Amino acid sequence: LTKAMKKRREERYPSIEALTADIDRHLRGLPVLAQPDSLAYRAGKFVRRQRWPLAVSALVFAVVLSGVVGTLTQARRAEQQGRLAQIQRDQALRELAYAEAADELMRFLLSEQFGKALTASPLLLRAEQLVERQFADDPLLRARLLLMVADLYGELNEFVRAEQVLLRAAEAAAGSADAAVLAQVACTLAALEAATGRAAAAKVRFDAVMARLDTGADPQALLTCHIQGQALHSNLGDAAAALAHAQAALRLIGTPRPGQRTNAIFLNAAMGDAYSQLGDAGKAINAYQRAIEAFVLIGRGNTTAAAVLKNNVGVMLMRSGQIRRAVEHFEAQLLEARRHDADDDPVVLINLGRLLPALGRAEEAKA
Numbered sequence: 001l002t003k004a005m006k007k008r009r010e011e012r013y014p015s016i017e018a019l020t021a022d023i024d025r026h027l028r029g030l031p032v033l034a035q036p037d038s039l040a041y042r043a044g045k046f047v048r049r050q051r052w053p054l055a056v057s058a059l060v061f062a063v064v065l066s067g068v069v070g071t072l073t074q075a076r077r078a079e080q081q082g083r084l085a086q087i088q089r090d091q092a093l094r095e096l097a098y099a100e101a102a103d104e105l106m107r108f109l110l111s112e113q114f115g116k117a118l119t120a121s122p123l124l125l126r127a128e129q130l131v132e133r134q135f136a137d138d139p140l141l142r143a144r145l146l147l148m149v150a151d152l153y154g155e156l157n158e159f160v161r162a163e164q165v166l167l168r169a170a171e172a173a174a175g176s177a178d179a180a181v182l183a184q185v186a187c188t189l190a191a192l193e194a195a196t197g198r199a200a201a202a203k204v205r206f207d208a209v210m211a212r213l214d215t216g217a218d219p220q221a222l223l224t225c226h227i228q229g230q231a232l233h234s235n236l237g238d239a240a241a242a243l244a245h246a247q248a249a250l251r252l253i254g255t256p257r258p259g260q261r262t263n264a265i266f267l268n269a270a271m272g273d274a275y276s277q278l279g280d281a282g283k284a285i286n287a288y289q290r291a292i293e294a295f296v297l298i299g300r301g302n303t304t305a306a307a308v309l310k311n312n313v314g315v316m317l318m319r320s321g322q323i324r325r326a327v328e329h330f331e332a333q334l335l336e337a338r339r340h341d342a343d344d345d346p347v348v349l350i351n352l353g354r355l356l357p358a359l360g361r362a363e364e365a366k367a
Contacts (some may be wrong), residue, residue: 003034097314120156128165143172144179147188159196164191180218183209184227191228196233206232223252227263230270243274265294269309280318290315302340307333311347313366318351323358330355 093333146169153162193202229245356365
């Protein structure tokens with residue numbers, strides 16, 4: 001319309017036929033004479049005319065491109081998985097060698113002592129000697145087995161002997177140049193220092209190890225350090241840090257394998273202790289209950305350790321003002337013990353005696 005109304009005659013359509021032809025070109029999506037010619041204008045018209053074929057072509061191109069990208073990505077992922085698989089195979093072989101060595105050591109110790117009275121300390125001393133001699137030319141296995149022996153000394157509260165063995169494990173680990181085992185030994189040493197009143201040294205050693213470890217570090221090293229970190233910070237009175245390490249260790253464990261179930265139980269118990277110190281009775285009870293249920297599941301529901309956790313649940317109920325529930329809990333604990341012909345736990349009797357007067361049962365409390 002604008003072209004048809006131009007003031008200068010030579011700028012208007014020369015005839016009705018020319019105007020009709022331009023309208024026809026517009027209706028068919030072709031470039032019109034009224035529009036100044038340009039590459040962008042012609043390309044736009046072409047795209048609008050051919051939008052479906054072009055859309056299909058674009059889709060095909062996108063599919064092909066995504067296929068190429070997908071193939072390249074899969075190739076890269078396969079390469080990474082190949083490297084990861086090799087690392088995992090190497091790690092599995094190391095774990096198998098360690099498991100076989102530990103099994104052989106324990107079997108030999110027990111068979112060697114056949115017919116004699118067995119006590120833990122002499123057995124562990126013999127284990128030290130065997131490890132040092134049998135694995136003299138394998139520093140990695142020597143370090144790991146000495147670490148196991150040191151852990152067992154720790155469970156017997158023989159901390160001086162445990163530290164001596166750990167220091168020898170550290171020397172062996174340094175000789176193996178295995179960063180994961182070095183970290184495990186160092187974290188265990190730090191926890192032992194915290195347990196024996198050397199808080200400053202423990203913290204410095206532990207922080208130095210954790211600064212070198214990251215989320216991509218050896219899983220076993222991370223797990224060991226988080227477990228020892230929980231114990232260390234618990235001994236230092238830092239409940240929040242102890243809780244964080246226990247939670248991190250449980251995340252690494254995930255669904256516990258048979259050999260990890262005891263660790264998972266005690267980590268849940270440690271979380272209960274931490275929540276208790278932080279004043280969160282509800283979360284403490286839940287953590288203790290998870291540990292108790294796991295004990296029952298593996299047939300250890302009537303052990304001393306399980307009894308301690310059950311008592312802790314009652315104490316948490318008592319502290320949170322749930323007196324009736326606490327009484328019911330302690331009474332059920334006594335009944336359960338009696339069903340298994342066990343003596344009444346004095347701690348449970350004391351706690352129950354403290355609570356009964358609040359329910360008007362003073363004479364029972366005295367008894």
